[in-house]
Each structure stands twice: as C-alpha cells, then as structure tokens.
Amino acid sequence: MGFRMRYLDLKRKICSVRMLAIQGIAEAGSGHPGASFSAAELMGVLYFRKMNHSPKKPDWSERDYFINSKGHSAPGFFATLAIAGYFPPTEMKTLRKLGSRLQGHPVRYTQKETHQSVPGTEFSGGSEGIGLSVSIGIALANRLDGKKNRVYTLIGDGESNEGQIWEAAMAAAKFKLHNLVAILDRNRIQQDGFTEDIMPLDPTRDKWSAFNWNVIEIGGHNVEQIIDALNKASEAKDSPTIIIANTVKGNGIKHMTNNPQWHGKAPPREHTPLLLEELRSECLIAPSIIAGQQENYEEKIRSAERGGADIIHLDIMDGRFVPNTTFYSDTIKQLRHITTLPFDAHLMIENPLAHIQDYIDARCDIVSVHAETCSESEFAQITDRLLSNGISPGIALNPSTDLPNWLFPHLQDVDVVLIMSVNPGFAGQKFIPEVLSKIRVINQKLREHGFLGYIEADGGIDATMLQAVYEAGARIFVAGNAVYGSGDIHGAIIQLRYKVNVALERKLLEQANAIGIRRDWLKTRKHILIPLANELGIEEELHALK
Amino acid sequence: MLLSNEQKNADMRGAYGDTLVELGASNRNIVCVGADTTDSLKIKKFGDYYPDRFFNVGIAEANLVSVAAGLAIAGKIAFASTYAAFLPGRCLDQIRNTICYPDLNVKLVVSHAGLTVGPDGASHQQLEDFSTMRAIPNMRVIVPADAVAAKYLIRSIAIIPGPFYVRLARPLSEVLYEDNAIFRIGKGNILRDGSDATIMACGLMVTRALDAAKVLKSNNGITCRVVDMFSIKPIDTQLVAECARDTGAIVTAEEHNMIGGLGSAVAESSSETYPVPIRRLGVRDTFGESARDEEIDALLEKYGLATNEIARAVIECRGKSRR
Numbered sequence A: 001m002g003f004r005m006r007y008l009d010l011k012r013k014i015c016s017v018r019m020l021a022i023q024g025i026a027e028a029g030s031g032h033p034g035a036s037f038s039a040a041e042l043m044g045v046l047y048f049r050k051m052n053h054s055p056k057k058p059d060w061s062e063r064d065y066f067i068n069s070k071g072h073s074a075p076g077f078f079a080t081l082a083i084a085g086y087f088p089p090t091e092m093k094t095l096r097k098l099g100s101r102l103q104g105h106p107v108r109y110t111q112k113e114t115h116q117s118v119p120g121t122e123f124s125g126g127s128e129g130i131g132l133s134v135s136i137g138i139a140l141a142n143r144l145d146g147k148k149n150r151v152y153t154l155i156g157d158g159e160s161n162e163g164q165i166w167e168a169a170m171a172a173a174k175f176k177l178h179n180l181v182a183i184l185d186r187n188r189i190q191q192d193g194f195t196e197d198i199m200p201l202d203p204t205r206d207k208w209s210a211f212n213w214n215v216i217e218i219g220g221h222n223v224e225q226i227i228d229a230l231n232k233a234s235e236a237k238d239s240p241t242i243i244i245a246n247t248v249k250g251n252g253i254k255h256m257t258n259n260p261q262w263h264g265k266a267p268p269r270e271h272t273p274l275l276l277e278e279l280r281s282e283c284l285i286a287p288s289i290i291a292g293q294q295e296n297y298e299e300k301i302r303s304a305e306r307g308g309a310d311i312i313h314l315d316i317m318d319g320r321f322v323p324n325t326t327f328y329s330d331t332i333k334q335l336r337h338i339t340t341l342p343f344d345a346h347l348m349i350e351n352p353l354a355h356i357q358d359y360i361d362a363r364c365d366i367v368s369v370h371a372e373t374c375s376e377s378e379f380a381q382i383t384d385r386l387l388s389n390g391i392s393p394g395i396a397l398n399p400s401t402d403l404p405n406w407l408f409p410h411l412q413d414v415d416v417v418l419i420m421s422v423n424p425g426f427a428g429q430k431f432i433p434e435v436l437s438k439i440r441v442i443n444q445k446l447r448e449h450g451f452l453g454y455i456e457a458d459g460g461i462d463a464t465m466l467q468a469v470y471e472a473g474a475r476i477f478v479a480g481n482a483v484y485g486s487g488d489i490h491g492a493i494i495q496l497r498y499k500v501n502v503a504l505e506r507k508l509l510e511q512a513n514a515i516g517i518r519r520d521w522l523k524t525r526k527h528i529l530i531p532l533a534n535e536l537g538i539e540e541e542l543h544a545l546k
Numbered sequence B: 001m002l003l004s005n006e007q008k009n010a011d012m013r014g015a016y017g018d019t020l021v022e023l024g025a026s027n028r029n030i031v032c033v034g035a036d037t038t039d040s041l042k043i044k045k046f047g048d049y050y051p052d053r054f055f056n057v058g059i060a061e062a063n064l065v066s067v068a069a070g071l072a073i074a075g076k077i078a079f080a081s082t083y084a085a086f087l088p089g090r091c092l093d094q095i096r097n098t099i100c101y102p103d104l105n106v107k108l109v110v111s112h113a114g115l116t117v118g119p120d121g122a123s124h125q126q127l128e129d130f131s132t133m134r135a136i137p138n139m140r141v142i143v144p145a146d147a148v149a150a151k152y153l154i155r156s157i158a159i160i161p162g163p164f165y166v167r168l169a170r171p172l173s174e175v176l177y178e179d180n181a182i183f184r185i186g187k188g189n190i191l192r193d194g195s196d197a198t199i200m201a202c203g204l205m206v207t208r209a210l211d212a213a214k215v216l217k218s219n220n221g222i223t224c225r226v227v228d229m230f231s232i233k234p235i236d237t238q239l240v241a242e243c244a245r246d247t248g249a250i251v252t253a254e255e256h257n258m259i260g261g262l263g264s265a266v267a268e269s270s271s272e273t274y275p276v277p278i279r280r281l282g283v284r285d286t287f288g289e290s291a292r293d294e295e296i297d298a299l300l301e302k303y304g305l306a307t308n309e310i311a312r313a314v315i316e317c318r319g320k321s322r323r
Helices: A007-028 A033-038 A039-049 A071-084 A087-094 A130-145 A165-173 A204-208 A223-234 A271-278 A297-306 A329-336 A353-360 A376-388 A405-413 A435-448 A461-473 A489-514 A517-525 A525-534 A538-544 B012-026 B044-049 B059-075 B092-100 B117-120 B129-134 B147-159 B203-221 B237-247 B261-273 B293-302 B306-321
Strands: A065-068 A152-155 A182-188 A214-219 A240-248 A283-287 A312-317 A341-347 A366-370 A392-397 A416-420 A456-457 A474-478 B031-034 B054-056 B076-081 B106-111 B140-142 B164-167 B189-192 B197-201 B224-228 B229-233 B250-257 B279-284
Touching: A007 A039, A007 A071, A007 A087, A007 A223, A007 A392, A033 A039, A033 A071, A033 B250, A039 A065, A039 A223, A065 A071, A065 B229, A071 A087, A087 A461, A130 A152, A130 A165, A130 A182, A130 B031, A130 B059, A130 B164, A165 A182, A165 B059, A182 B106, A204 A214, A204 A240, A223 A240, A223 B129, A271 A489, A271 A517, A283 A312, A297 A329, A297 A489, A297 B031, A312 B261, A329 A353, A329 A489, A341 A353, A341 A392, A341 A474, A353 A366, A353 A376, A366 A376, A366 A416, A366 B147, A366 B279, A416 A435, A435 A456, A435 A461, A456 B279, A461 A474, A461 A489, A489 A517, A489 A525, A489 B054, A517 A525, A517 A538, A525 A538, B012 B031, B012 B044, B012 B076, B012 B106, B012 B147, B012 B237, B031 B059, B044 B054, B059 B092, B059 B106, B092 B106, B106 B147, B106 B250, B106 B306, B117 B293, B129 B140, B129 B164, B129 B261, B140 B147, B147 B164, B189 B203, B197 B203, B197 B237, B197 B306, B203 B224, B203 B250, B224 B237, B229 B261, B237 B250, B237 B261, B250 B261, B261 B279, B279 B306
Parallel strands: A065 A152, A152 A182, A182 A240, A214 A240, A283 A474, A312 A341, A341 A366, A366 A392, A392 A416, A416 A456, A456 A474, B031 B054, B031 B076, B076 B106, B106 B164, B140 B164, B197 B224, B197 B250, B250 B279
Antiparallel strands: B140 B229, B189 B224
16 A cells, blocks of 8 residues: 555544434434445545645645535535544534535535535535536646646446536546546445436446546445555556445445435434444454464465455464464565555564564554553554554553553554453464453443544454454454354355344344334334344344334 | 727627637636637637647537636636537536536636527527526626627626626627727616617627617607616616616617516616616517528517617607606
8 A cells, every 4th residue: 555544543534424424414304324325435535544635724725626526425525524624523413404504415615604615625516417527627727737636526326327427538538637536436326226227337447448547446445445546546647547436325324225215315313323333333354364374375365355354464473472483574565465455463572662663664554562562651652653654553462461551541542452362372272251351341441531443352253252242342353263264264254244243233222222212223124134033033023013 | 988980890709719818828827618619719719829728628518617617616717618509508507506606717708699690590599598697696697799898898707706607799790899998897888878768788789779779869859878788797787777767768689588688687677776667679588590691680670679679669668658
C-alpha cells in the first residue's frame, strides 16, 4: 500500500459513520440507508485517508474534490463529513427537518446565510447522472491552473441509466483527464428493484474500457482494496480511472442488505439501539499463518484471501520471549506484495522497541507488542512510532498477565488489546477456558475508560467456543488450526462467521426483549433468523408469526 | 444613445465571439465550452486564441452545462453556448439543480431563438426559454437588441458573479445603438420618448417597435415611448411603473410564447405597481414553422409580430385606457 491507513482506526471511523447515518435517518423518518451503507467505505477511505482536504478550511485551493453524484446517499455523506470534522455530529439529528442545513440531498456550500448547506459539500446532488460532468469541469480547471489535486466522483449503478453519464464518459477520455477518478458504487439495486432487471448495466467493465477509461474492479467494502485501487488510479497517465466497487446495498445491517425495499426507507425509531448494536459488532476473522510452520506462507495467505479472511495474523517468535522461532520482518517484506489484506503482526519478541522499525518498514498494518516485554515509556515510544507511520498499535497479554495500570493513560493511542488464550510459543494448543472471564472483565474495564479499539482473542479458538468469546467482548478472532486444519479454508471461515452471527442475533433478541419490541424485531429480521432458528431456539415463535 | 443616420446591420453572434476573445485576453479565468455549434455561435475564435481554455464536448448539452458548472466550481468564469432549442431546451434540470441552486458563475449564451431562426423550423425556434429561465431562482435573463448591446451585455455578465441566460438572434440585425450606449442589468433603455403609450420590446422586436412608433406618429399622431427591455429578469420594475403612469398604456413585443415571457414579466410588474391596460404581443401559444430568410417578415406577420401588428395593438390598448 502506497500510504498508510491505520487500518483499525479507519474501520472504526467508518463504523461511526454508519451509526450516525442510521440515527439521522431514523430520527428523520425518511432517507436512503441502502445507498448510504453501500458507499460507506468508499467515502470513508477518501475522507479519512486518501484525500487532501481541510475541514477547517473547506475552500482550500489545493484540496482534492469529492463530488457525490449519487445524492441520495446524503445521510452517509453527511455523516462522513461530520466524522471528518466539517460540522458537529450532533447536527445529524436535524437531517431532513425544516430549517436544517442537512437537506434531503446535499447542497453545494455557499457563504450565503440563507443557504442550507454544510461546508465541504462541493456539489448539489439529487438529480442523477450529473456529477461526473461537473467533475470533468473541475478537473479541466485544475489542470489549466497547473494544480496537482484530484477529483473523486462517486456514481451509482442505477444512476448509470442516465445518458449524461455516458456523455461524460466520452468527454473525460477525450480530454485525457488522468486527474479524475470515478468510483462506481456497484450495489446492483435501484429504486424499483435490481439493476439488471430495470436496466442492465453489465458488462460494466467492458463498457468503461470501451469508453477508453482505465478500469479497476474491487470489493467495495474492503478498505485495503479501495486504498490500493486509489493508489493505482493516482499513477494513471492520459486517461481517467473508474473503480468499479462491488458493494452490498445496506451493508452493515443484515435485514437491509441486498433488499430493494430498503433503498429509501427509514427504520422505525425504536429499532435504533439494536441497529447501533449490530453496527458496533462487526468482527474480523484473522487466519494465523504460523499453524503448521515451515510451509508455503504465500499459499496460506492466498488461500485465506480466497476464503474470505479479513486480515492476516502473523506470529513473530524470537525463541527467547517464547520458546519457538518463526519468522521476522524480512519474511513479511517478501509476503507483502502478494495481498492487499492487512497484516496483523503479533510480536512475541524481547525488546520490541529495538525492532519496531523493521515491522514499520515491512508495511504491517497492525503491530501488537507484549506488555511483558516493555515498560510504559518503551510502549509509549512504540505507539508514537507506529501512529506516525499510520499503523494501528496493539498491546498483547499472556494468559496470566493482567492489564498493566500504566496502559490506561495511553488507551486513546491503542487500537488493539490482544488477549492470549493459550501460552504463546506453539501452534495447536487448547483454548484456556478461564480466559473467557478475563476477556469479559478487561472489556468492561476498557470501555469504562473510553477505549474505542478492538479486543483480539488469540489461541486455540475454533467454532465451539467462538460464541462465548464474542459474548465476552472480543471482535477480532485469530484462528490457526480452526482454519488451516480443516483443508476447507473457505468453509471454515464461513463456519466461524456463522457462529458470530448466531451470537449477535441472540444478543439482539435479548435487547429487543428488554425494550419490549421482540415480536416486531422477529418480524423485521425474519428472513435472517429463519436459518438460525434451530440454534436460537425460536423455531416455534417464528412459525407463529405466519 | 441611438444611432441616428445611416442604417447598418451587424451580427450579434459575431459581437459575442469577439467580445469573448477580448475578455479572454485580460482575464485568464474566462473559459468557454461549446457543443458542436462553435462555428455557428462564433466562439470558435476564442478557441483559436486560447485553445487551452476552450472545450468542445460534442452534441451533448447536458454535459455542456454541467462541465461549465464544474469549471465554475473550480473558480472559472464559464461561458457555455449552443442553440437555444437545446440549451435550455434540453438541460433544464442541470441548469436548475447544478447551476442555479448553488448560484454558480456560469453564463449560458445561446443563439437561434425565436421565429427568426427561419428555415430550420419549429424544432429550432425556441419560444419558451424566457418563461423557463425566468422561473428559476438566481437566474437572470438578458436579450440584447443588437450587436452593440450584445457586446456591452456580455462584458457586464462576465463581471457580475452568478448565472445568466443570454439569448442572441440568428440573423444579422440592424444596429440601433451608438457605441457609447450604456446598459445596466435590471434597467431598460428608453430609445424614443412619447406620452400616449409605451412599447416595451426585446431582441429583434425592438427595431420593429421603433418602426411601429414612427408609423403611429406619422399616420395617427400618436407618440409612443419605446423601451428596450433587454433585462427580462431582473425586470426594471421602476421603469414599468413610470411608463404606466406617464403613458397610461403598455404594449409588449417579443419572439416568445405569450405565456411567461417579457409580456408576462411587464404585466406582473405593472399590476402590482401601477395597473394600466397592457397588450402582449408574442406567439399565441403555438409552434412556429420554416421560412426562408427573405420570408422572415412574412413569417413574423403570420404569427402576429409584424410592425403593423404592434401599431394596431397600441391603438387598441389606448382605447382601453381610462384616461
């Protein structure tokens, strides 16, 4: 990756965007959750990492421009601006209400007092198919002025029905606008139904290629793929780039995903706490390539990527802090180019401060060091170095180690607390059940101290205890044998996710019970719950709904 | 202000193109976007002088005005031009949402409007543009009567921030103004004074209004005030009220549907300030038709816009006056 993203911080900010957007929509009683959620990562990566922009000085002349052509994603767009610092997040309460600056569709910001718009909005959206043309004008002007800034334009696939999109497609190629990047939110749903039923867009890639654009296709919810694609787009010469981002409409709230019904509908306000809980509960599966050492690491990483892993966990052992030896930063460096998946390096080594630069240079995305191996001041130096290089810092604890008291003043700088559920050093050990209560206690303590990061559980984890680990508060699950031991890596990862889903649904049902909306929630969530009914023990209850 | 002696004709489009070249020399922020009609609009010359500031988007009017909007967002003064049938005819939505709503610095300068387009026929005879453009907040609507007016008004709109719609004529037109004439956006120009009625006209109808005034004077002894209402929006409310008070009757003349154009703007204004009888001359809610250049007078006559129609309307209108 060409620039550093502080992966977990980025994920957390995007999660905040979704939470803010759904609160705004629920409060307003209308709005477009589907489009807001399909594009959350696309906008998040741009605003939180990629673009040069200044919330304090929105009209900074060297800024990169973001043109939100699919204006109905307004709640997600506004929430992104708010989290980026353009206006107070609390203002999202006013979305779509009389007198609000947050109109149903974004309005270009002007200084006029009567104008209902927020700083950072470059373009008035709402009428489809126009933003790409406007972006051409901006890109032409910037080039004329000899500026190096870029124009990023989010377009929709429904919006691509508009002929003007293709007028713009021709013009941008004619003018050789390599400073223009279009991002297609390919969620395959528009207001009346599925895009391929209403007006087929495929073969999308071939169409844009035929219009002489540089085409990159990615998974639109994988921030690392988005970053990689944007970096590649920056290298384009003589032609504009389109990133076809394959996304899921409504991604983040299961009953809203891939359902045209949720294109432009608000959830009932009383569902809000449950929706926020679901959004907060995003989990990451992290296959660990230490298992069955000495094998072909490259193949393991590739198979994990194909199998749907979120991040790759790398166990670094030095033979001193732990009895075993694995590999070091030079191996990671060699592996870095084969995947865009984030590398989660777990340093089980003595004196990590002395080696930290190696892991920065090896372009790891998360680096956790053991509490047992450093003092407070060493840890502070490590986190400083990691943060200034855009790497998520983590602290790891052996099963018998408690949270060090010196950690609390540094919590806002920590993205991960990694709790070992075996004694580190060897693969294939059994999960220590007592660690469950440790995770629970630590989670509670961390949240009381305002910790916003992730708890990562590492060691002997498989499908049998995953629900319990989730319920205790862990959100990153390191899996070695559970993934690689089976021979069916994809199947194993699906099974792990299934277990997490069951745990989540159980938790949501409990919450629905507590606020007296169980029946309503079961109805809303029915198509998600039916396949899990047996495991959740709600078969009869679901049946009775009919 | 009025050119007195000799009659000469000039091309408004040529005046536009030349003025744009002149403005472009001193202001590097002036850019121009065309849509495969750049030769006809006489903006090709701008492209010859400043190729890096000239963009031809082909036959794509929605793209034309939206690209201009983008240029304006990034700080340029963007002129976008093509035939009036297609701009605004084909891109009303883009003009409304993308240009006017955010009040962008885009100048839409069109030609080939009105019946005098001639041989191309009704598809090209834009007769509804004043009405649509006038109804959009932030938009201003300007209709020069000759090449001198075109030159000065193009200079003005380049300086005043925000969106403008300027309608030029296709044919050569009689030069009415001396080169030292003054034009202010939002103000009408009194070209001939009189006390019995006022004729307010715009574009090519101004010449005919002056002709009608002469005919009325010599044949009927009626003296007419003739006003060039080149600024349809903002309309010169004060002048409308003054003319109503001073002359007691107003006739309007425009190459536009009677619904929603200059006549409507004057009537709306007068009815709220100083109501007097008003006769509106325009195309009577119908489409035009082809006519060769030498048949233009006959075409205008057929559609009720000939000089003698104006004169007749003045007499009728005076008849209803309470004075």
